[in-house]
Amino acid sequence: MTSIQKFTTSGGRIIYSFPVRAFPGLVNNVYLISDGDQLILVDCGSGYDKANDDLLAGVTAVAEQHDHTISLTAVSTILITHGHIDHYGGLPFVRQFTNAPIGIHILDRRVLSNFEERIVFAASRLDIFLERAGVADKHRAGLMAAYHFGKNFYRSTPIQFLLDEDEPTVGGIRVYHVPGHCPGMVCLHVDDIMLTADHVLARITPHQAPESITHNMGLGHYLASLKKIERVDNIRLGLGGHQDPIEDVYGRIAAIRQSHDDRLQKVLDICCAPKSIAAISRELFGNVESYHVLLALEETGAHVEYLYQRGELIAANLDEIAGQRHPIVQYLRA
Numbered sequence: 001m002t003s004i005q006k007f008t009t010s011g012g013r014i015i016y017s018f019p020v021r022a023f024p025g026l027v028n029n030v031y032l033i034s035d036g037d038q039l040i041l042v043d044c045g046s047g048y049d050k051a052n053d054d055l056l057a058g059v060t061a062v063a064e065q066h067d068h069t070i071s072l073t074a075v076s077t078i079l080i081t082h083g084h085i086d087h088y089g090g091l092p093f094v095r096q097f098t099n100a101p102i103g104i105h106i107l108d109r110r111v112l113s114n115f116e117e118r119i120v121f122a123a124s125r126l127d128i129f130l131e132r133a134g135v136a137d138k139h140r141a142g143l144m145a146a147y148h149f150g151k152n153f154y155r156s157t158p159i160q161f162l163l164d165e166d167e168p169t170v171g172g173i174r175v176y177h178v179p180g181h182c183p184g185m186v187c188l189h190v191d192d193i194m195l196t197a198d199h200v201l202a203r204i205t206p207h208q209a210p211e212s213i214t215h216n217m218g219l220g221h222y223l224a225s226l227k228k229i230e231r232v233d234n235i236r237l238g239l240g241g242h243q244d245p246i247e248d249v250y251g252r253i254a255a256i257r258q259s260h261d262d263r264l265q266k267v268l269d270i271c272c273a274p275k276s277i278a279a280i281s282r283e284l285f286g287n288v289e290s291y292h293v294l295l296a297l298e299e300t301g302a303h304v305e306y307l308y309q310r311g312e313l314i315a316a317n318l319d320e321i322a323g324q325r326h327p328i329v330q331y332l333r334a
């Protein structure tokens, strides 16, 4: 039986939450916000069979246990927190039940509406990143296959409206644009509860990738966006896109910032001699496998890029870089 969590905001709105299995090893939270009038669906899982099953089972369980008026056909608005497929991949499935307008931040719109094009561009930039990071050709092919995994269920879906920080969205919900983990990432402030999506999570430090792959990602943007949420008053509870509710959002932000500071210091220590991103990643994360290799390389790349942008790391092999079309950059502490 699906476990439903129910939260009541200071404004008297009800937020229901239930888990969906997005991909093997990854569980996402889906939210339904009800004020008795409008019913807002926030994120919709990956579109993977099990995720769609869990989405239907979750909505049915909310109806049976709490409010019989709730169903996918009763949804009046769909909000997508960011352009990662574990959050929006279920849209074509949800479209079978409702024509409710879909809203997302403008910087992630084309990911949903021009998906096929976006995959081609993102994949080519990722491949270049991996090459410059020092990943051997034979491993790169495997990592690119891992990148494409799980992205073949989705088909481009038109978006009806945009989430804009300067104006409240449906139901007066306040939107905060928090680029970093994803270009169009938003947090949604519903009275005194903040839907933090993947910007702030209860136990893990949200994944980072360099902005050399995708503009408006990268650690610099992310840390600035943490500050933005830290400055918001009146967050009694955080509800993330994965894992448990966050009782102390401000404390959690401080802990996440500390973990990045520690990792930045580790990268500087590792770069006492020239190292490629692949070599730094092995020292930071040890021997990881399959998709986790890609995540580790992106995470390392984000930290190296942050330090390089700020002059804390320099490129140690300038002659090679100047003379080759696809150089592997060796980073050294400045």
Ligand SMILES: [Zn+2]
Binding pocket: 082, 084, 181, 182, 198
């Ligand atoms: Zn995400």
Ligand SMILES: [Zn+2]
Binding pocket: 028, 084, 086, 087, 198, 241, 242
């Ligand atoms: Zn996610």
